């Protein structure tokens with residue numbers, strides 16, 4: 001057989017034409033979204049004031065296994081997909097490992113991350129419903145950037161609430177969003193009731209994703225012709241991101257390869273849920289049994305130290321309740337440089353799979369993450385995003401274990417994005433000012449104290 005290429009690009013024609021809905025193959029469904037007052041499951045119509053109708057349907061549809069990707073979405077996907085499946089020959093050599101390391105690179109588009117895969121879908125369905133615009137939150141800025149691109153493409157207005165610390169640290173992210181026509185407000189702000197309440201409580205807060213979500217949901221539900229969209233956590237977002245895994249599996253099949261280990265970083269779970277989807281299908285249907293590992297920051301350890309409980313998705317308590325691994329909606333993560341991983345909760349689908357023993361999770365400290373990022377950048381010539389570098393850390397650690405045991409395992413990890421807007425993080429790493437914060441049990445308890453009462 002010919003040597004496996006450094007980068008394998010599927011052709012446009014080979015790109016998947018359907019998303020895969022992992023819930024259809026799960027033995028037990030994730031627990032339903034609940035109304036926070038009545039604790040009753042929310043019917044689809046109850047979500048219409050927040051989400052556009054097709055997306056509300058996808059959110060609650062646990063049965064349809066494959067869903068056609070509408071043609072206009074495929075057309076925009078083709079501007080940057082299929083994304084390459086890369087063989088990390090240089091990293092393998094540098095580590096001296098017998099392991100074969102592959103990574104699926106999602107940073108090859110202007111937004112610089114996988115977030116565009118769902119942004120395009122969500123903007124398309126909003127346009128199809130005849131809406132005027134969308135509102136959203138963004139932490140590190142990748143999701144806001146992706147959504148601004150998608151809204152510009154489909155001709156929708158966009159209001160972005162950007163976590164205040166990121167707004168101040170990353171002015172160029174804001175400028176990119178503005179270039180695509182988005183209106184960007186630092187959160188918490190005085191423009192919403194939720195924002196004013198949070199500011200009254202703590203005028204100097206740097207904000208959090210949970211606060212920004214409250215503001216964006218309030219703005220969407222109080223303005224005619226607007227709906228809210230979220231870049232992670234939700235079932236619909238994992239559905240759209242399944243294209244990452246479907247392409248990866250197809251490309252590996254062409255190479256006659258199959259991963260022993262699949263690794264992804266986990267913020268709200270969208271890239272990981274997308275990457276693992278077809279491999280988890282194989283596991284659930286008994287076809288294969290790869291290890292699946294979620295990697296999270298030690299400073300925001302939802303899987304590894306969180307509780308599996310019903311919680312609000314936001315700080316201002318305007319969202320439904322979701323059952324997930326959570327640190328509590330009031331948990332304020334330390335200012336880790338991987339802004340996209342600073343979220344108190346986790347995808348309900350992944351939470352259920354983790355709870356039922358289908359996947360593992362590990363947490364890593366940020367200086368160890370940047371050691372891996374720099375080592376990777378030097379040999380693979382891609383500057384990774386801090387979030388993605390969590391997966392690199394774990395892949396390197398697994399490859400080094402193979403070096404010890406002499407096993408030639410096949411490792412696949414998700415390289416979700418590039419880090420060009422994260423240079424202050426790289427700078428802190430280089431000048432030795434980067435610190436690791438691992439919350440104490442007492443600090444975590446203050447977050448757990450904000451969990452709402454659990455349904456009977």
Ligand SMILES: Cc1ncc(COP(=O)(O)O)c(C=O)c1O
Nearest residue numbers: 142232267268269270271340417
């Ligand atoms: C590059 C990158 N990777 C990963 C993530 C984490 O999000 P998720 O867990 O939804 O994939 C983010 C979130 O902003 C991101 O920007």
